[in-house]
Amino acid sequence: MPRKKARHLFYMPVITDINCVVKILEAAPCFSLDFETSSLRPKEAKITHIALATETWQGVIPLTEKYGLPYLNTLRRLGGVLEDTNKLVYFWNAAYDIQCLHNHGVYVKSKVADGML
DSSP: OOOOOOOOOOOOOBOOOOHHHHHHHHHHEEEEEEESSOSSSTOOOOOOOEEESSSSOOOEEETTTTTSSHHEEEEEEEEHHHHHHTTTEEEEHHHHHHHHHHHOOOOOOOOOTTTOO
């Protein structure tokens, strides 16, 4: 009888305090960032979720109107970390994510690594 493959579930805590997240990211030399958006076109996309991880921490920030943190305030707070030229930020499809951020007034000045390349 063939063995069934084990199913692994992955849980990321939902973040409700952006100030706590910013402190964690500021203390880390590098972190990863990924978005879920409302469109495949970056100029039309609204960011709905942000997944973040450092070597020792991970979480997801919902930005939906009903359940999420305030949209522009959250992006601006993260923007302060993304402007740190000493940070290394890992993206998946960096060109898309950086364009989405740029459309919302957040400019990435950190070092960028793209896992899609």
